[in-house]
Amino acid sequence: MLKTIAAVLIEGFAPFEFGVLCEAFGIDRTEDGVPAFDFRVCGERPGEPLASNIGFELIPPNGLDALADADLVGVAAASIIDDYPPAVLEALRAAAERGATLLSVCSGAFLLGAAGLLDGRTCTTHWRHVDELAERFPLAKVDPDVLFVDDGAVITSAGTAAGIDACLYLVRRELGSAPANAIARRMVVPPQRDGGQKQYIQAPMPECTGSLQALLAWALENLGADHSVATLARRARMSERTFARRFSDETGTTPHKWLTQQRILRAQHLLEDTELSIEEIATSTGMGTGALLRHHFRRIVGVTPKEYRSNFAGRPALAQSS
Structure with a gap:
């Protein structure tokens, strides 16, 4: 009591x-x-x-x-x-x-x-x-x-x-x-x-100043593309095995985890700053479907995209009547 x-x-x-x-x-x-x-x-x-x-x-x-x-x-x-x-x-x-x-x-x-x-x-x-x-x-x-x-x-x-x-x-x-x-x-x-x-924590791109810096910058500009270890390795002119090892050494994570994290981070920004639908955001970020976006978003951020938008989306101030 x-x-x-x-x-x-x-x-x-x-x-x-x-x-x-x-x-x-x-x-x-x-x-x-x-x-x-x-x-x-x-x-x-x-x-x-x-x-x-x-x-x-x-x-x-x-x-x-x-x-x-x-x-x-x-x-x-x-x-x-x-x-x-x-x-x-x-x-x-x-x-x-x-x-x-x-x-x-x-x-x-x-x-x-x-x-x-x-x-x-x-x-x-x-x-x-x-x-x-x-x-x-x-x-x-x-x-x-x-x-x-x-x-x-x-x-x-x-x-x-x-x-x-x-x-x-x-x-x-x-x-x-x-x-x-x-x-x-x-x-x-x-x-x-x-x-x-988790929904309040900023998740910036891991620091990378090594040989993959340009590749990561390109991937961020093209998150909607269907990236894979194979396609990224080819772009980096490395074997898949060498690329995966180099990626882990320079970012501290795997290509798949890095891409997923960055796609969710981009989705957070779009939920805050745009009125795009969940399906449109899924396409724009490379998640493919709204269902997949919801799954990873809740796992990483801790709430659904709809709940996140409700909490963080910018809204115009409402005038109070006198």
């Missing part, structure tokens, strides 16, 4: 991610049928200012002792540093040991990792930081593709708005759909989003 929520801040905290916790748990929404929360903003030294990562300061009114009876401890994102405050890490460990739920937003996962609370757990963070999280905490099972991970007593979320998804999920898990939907309506966000982080 969620009654008492403690939001932990450290030096260099991120205001938006802290604001997610405030918005989800710190506003009285009892008139909408949401139970009242005892929301506490906590720092290592109560009454002393903490600088945010954009320069302004905030004074937490509560110390770390306010975590002692919290049902949920929220850890906002903060600048990623080598050494986190030992007192904060100990307070997080103590909260976990007594059975509190811990929820991190974005890079807040690094505090949980530094406290040893991600060992053996599946977790996530912002896509830009997943590799560093996995490197720093090798016992953690980092999933780079999801918006959030529920590992029982520890919930980790990806960047910024994914923290909203995690908070709403936790409310739904603990209190039911009605309170979660009420909070979502007030925040003007969907109660639940589909897909994962």
